[in-house]
Amino acid sequence: PDPYTREKAQRAVLDVAHRGASAYAPENTLAAIDVAADIGATAVEIDVQRSKDGHLVVIHDTTLSRTTDVEKRFPGRAPYNVRDFTLSEIKQLDAGSWFGSEYAGAEVPTLQEALDLLAYHRRNLLLEIKSPVLYPGIESDIARTMRDNPYWLLPSGRKSANRLVIQSFDRDSVKRSKKILKHVPHGILGRVDEDDIDRYGSWADMINPNHTTINASYVRKVHAAGMHVVTYTLNERDEMRRAIRMGVDGIISDRPDVLADVIAEE
Ligand code: G3P
Numbered sequence: 145p146d147p148y149t150r151e152k153a154q155r156a157v158l159d160v161a162h163r164g165a166s167a168y169a170p171e172n173t174l175a176a177i178d179v180a181a182d183i184g185a186t187a188v189e190i191d192v193q194r195s196k197d198g199h200l201v202v203i204h205d206t207t208l209s210r211t212t213d214v215e216k217r218f219p220g221r222a223p224y225n226v227r228d229f230t231l232s233e234i235k236q237l238d239a240g241s242w243f244g245s246e247y248a249g250a251e252v253p254t255l256q257e258a259l260d261l262l263a264y265h266r267r268n269l270l271l272e273i274k275s276p277v278l279y280p281g282i283e284s285d286i287a288r289t290m291r292d293n294p295y296w297l298l299p300s301g302r303k304s305a306n307r308l309v310i311q312s313f314d315r316d317s318v319k320r321s322k323k324i325l326k327h328v329p330h331g332i333l334g335r336v337d338e339d340d341i342d343r344y345g346s347w348a349d350m351i352n353p354n355h356t357t358i359n360a361s362y363v364r365k366v367h368a369a370g371m372h373v374v375t376y377t378l379n380e381r382d383e384m385r386r387a388i389r390m391g392v393d394g395i396i397s398d399r400p401d402v403l404a405d406v407i408a409e410e
Pocket residue numbers: 162189191204272333376377396
């Protein structure tokens with residue numbers, strides 16, 4: 145490629161599908177990962193929690209109620225916490241019908257199932273450790289799963305475009321995970337105060353804030369501290385354009401096809 149194209153490719157904004165392509169398929173299911181891969185996402189963001197019997201599962205809420213039929217299938221088990229159900233119970237749930245009847249029977253995936261499908265599609269993974277305070281030791285569980293799947297640990301690109309990136313709103317959890325998986329880029333979710341950016345730059349690889357909380361000068365400060373910025377959750381063209389012009393490295397969207405379009409235009 146000519147230098148301009150090469151430069152452009154290096155600067156390319158990463159297109160991350162939020163919970164899979166969650167505008168078009170039930171969030172955090174294998175179907176949502178398939179759609180994301182089909183419509184142009186480069187990476188997929190998923191939320192990871194742990195079942196009662198220690199299996200890593202992909203789901204956003206800390207309860208099963210909103211996105212599955214748990215209340216119908218297991219009445220009387222309120223408050224329906226993910227951590228109170230075994231994997232075999234979770235696997236009996238329908239995680240698709242709430243979104244649309246064509247997705248009836250979609251399951252809550254295990255992390256392993258999501259890894260296998262993403263590897264098949266050759267898409268990157270942005271793994272959010274969700275509510276780790278509820279799951280002591282989950283960082284080691286995730287690391288063990290990754291070490292069982294060495295494909296995910298091969299070095300594969302600049303920070304935000306690495307095959308695997310791990311992030312959490314819980315900064316202590318990010319730090320614990322980074323200590324175990326030193327070569328995997330890790331991101332802090334949520335805006336870090338400007339005065340603290342340099343401090344985080346000493347060990348973190350990314351700051352991943354809500355797009356409404358940042359501007360171009362903020363992005364420059366994060367870059368100057370040696371980190372990248374991947375921002376969430378942008379679904380409208382004008383907000384995507386604004387973020388690209390701010391200089392962010394990646395954008396997380398429920399509509400990765402729209403984002404791919406905007407990235408190509410910019
Ligand atoms: O990856 C960013 C975004 O997923 C964080 O918010 O609530 O969708 O997990 P949430």
